[in-house]
Amino acid sequence: MLQLNYIRENLDEVKNKLAKKHVKNIADIDEMLKLDDEKKKLKLTVENNQAEANLIAKKIGELMKSGQKEEAETMKLRSNELKDAAKEQEALLKKLEDDIYNILVTFPNLPNEIVPEGKTPEENLNVHEWGEIPSLYEGAVPHWDLIKKYDLIDFELGVKITGAGFPVYKNKGARLQRAMINFFLDEAIKAGYTEIMPPLLVNSDSGFGTGQLPDKEGQMYHATVDDLYLIPTAEVPITNIYRDVILKEEDLPIKNVGYTPCFRREAGAWGAHVRGLNRLHQFDKVEIVQIAHPDQSYQILEEMVKHVQGLLEKLELPYRILRLCGGDMSFSSALTYDFETYSAAQQRWLEVSSTSNFESFQANRMKCRFKPKDGKNQLVHTLNGSALALPRILATMLENNQTPEGIRIPKALQAYTGFDMIS
RNA sequence: GGAGAGAUGGGUGAGAGGCUGAAACCAACGGUUUGCUAAACCGUCAUACGCUGUUAAGGUGUAUCGCGGGUUCGAAUCCCGCUCUCUCCGCCA
Structure with missing residues (x-):
């Protein structure tokens, strides 16, 4: 606001x-x-x-x-x-x-000066590219075939238990999830973040605080008997820790990281491109959240971008960073960088992280302020970023690393998976 | 699910129609003392929105004691509704 x-x-x-x-x-x-x-x-x-x-x-x-x-x-x-x-x-x-x-409340956050003009995703500015797009061997297939071939994920079983968009991870598929979560969390902890394990259901005050309510109510699962919402991202509970709080200046910046499953109804968003892991109702994500001094928030945004870059490079995934144009940015954001990895079998870029500075837009809703050494209380700046969302990382990893002998696990993950090959 | 208790400032907690934006204590901050630390002592210490003032210092008004309504000239205090929390019992990983 x-x-x-x-x-x-x-x-x-x-x-x-x-x-x-x-x-x-x-x-x-x-x-x-x-x-x-x-x-x-x-x-x-x-x-x-x-x-x-x-x-x-x-x-x-x-x-x-x-x-x-x-x-x-x-x-x-x-x-x-x-x-x-x-x-x-x-x-x-x-x-x-x-x-x-x-x-x-109908007005979105103001975009930063460096946000590119533009209305559509095509007008986002490509600010960085890393890695080589792999050329796959003859007979390489998209991840939805790979997961069947190696029995990693069972979508039909998910349909039976719950419904479409709720995958069942199995065998090495499940272990790979666990490995990635731990890897992402450990990397964030190394970078100075405090690990938080928040509730997965939140009340409406929290939904309002980070801006999901009232506008995006339809995107969240609502447990009506108790009037609680399943979180669409860990950002909601982790940022709302600081709702109605007056922090000390020296407490800033606060760096938190949390792994949670994320639940999204994605009402009306299902179409032709959403096969396999590309769009789900439940998925896993590690989220980094910072509460920052207004003078430092852009420097911190750069730091967060670097952190996400580090993860993708350790996973050896070719990626690009887009600075979103005015028309493609989210309602609350002042500056957003989207990360996309290149999926060689689908031959398209997949969004795997979105890292944003919300400046005081969320803080104003949440009434999160800090007491400066002298002068009046000021709103903090809030930032968050996916570091990272798992499904599309998994999709690209499976597709790009496939060989006739099986799927190679990146080195950085091997210590976490306990295996170096899916075959 | 059953029964009871409660919700007051950063925290503990007093207050039971006007003297209360709120005692006291703790924490925090500033100072005195001090070789240093500690202790002791003194002082400051809620938020929002207005008005005034040079966009300053300051002054001043209103609102806020979980939320909403009511009674009253006047409500933290009385009445009604709601929400939440805690304790005990039950159930349960």
Whole structure:
């Protein structure tokens, strides 16, 4: 959520930046500011009345004590007058506040200056590429065939137990999952992150804090009996640790990492390209989250990007980094880097990580602030990144490393898997 | 699932219609003392949004004692509803 005062003080800048994100209702800003002017005026009246009422109440107390009953009764009349007037005004004030808020929450975060112009994924800026795209041997196949051939994942079994998009990992497939999770967690711990094992269900306050609610309610599984949501990413519980918290300046940055399964309904998102591991309702992900000082957040974003690069390079997967253009960025993000690995059998790039700086957008919702050495409390910046999401990593790894003899496991993982070949 | 207790500032916890934005203690911060540390002593120490002020210092108003409503001139305190937490019993990995 943007800060109203910031919008007011930087009106042109805000409008330009929203245009970069292709926001349609930019004109609503003027309407909102107009409502806010009205609100301020009304609020002043209400507060002045309240001040008078408070004063009267105090005086009545004194008069009663000193036994001046009649004077007290006269003052009560004035107090009642004020009260009658207040009722209507307060209702109007509340409506104004609601209206302003409802407009305010429709605006996405402002993009950073270096975000490329553009509307579609094609306009994302390729900022880095690493690794060689492997040429596969004759007879190489996509991962959905490999998993069957080597009995690593059983989608049909998942359908039987739960439904489409809930794979059952088996044998070396299951062990590989466990190995990757441990590898990713260990790498993050080495980089100074604290491991967190959060709950997998969250309440609606948490869903709101990180921005899944109210807009993306349909994307989450909702356990209605208890009104809890299955987390779509560890970002939700791990970031919400700091909801309604005032941190000390020296606590920053806070670096947390967590592995969790992630649950996504992906309502309406299923189409032709989503075979195999490309899109699932349940998948595993290791997420890094940082709570940062505003002055440091971009430096930290670079650090997080480097961390993800390190993981992909250790896994020997060719990848590229895209700086997302204004139109392709998420609602809350100020700057996002997407990582894609090249899947040689599908001959396409697959998104495996998204690493973003949300600046104060989430912090404003969550009311997460820090106390500077001097001056007023300030909102923190929040950042997170997948490090990494497993399914597409697995897909690329299986496809790119396939040989006629079997599938080679990257060196960095062998200590975790206990095997170097799937055959 | 059954029964009971409770929700107050960073923490513990007092307060039971006006003297309470809230005692006391702890923590934190600043200072005095000190060879250093400790101790002792003094002081500061909630948040948001307004108004005023040079976008300063400061002053000032309103709101907030889980949330929502009610009673009252006046509510942390009384009444109603909701939510959550804890304890005991039951069930259970």
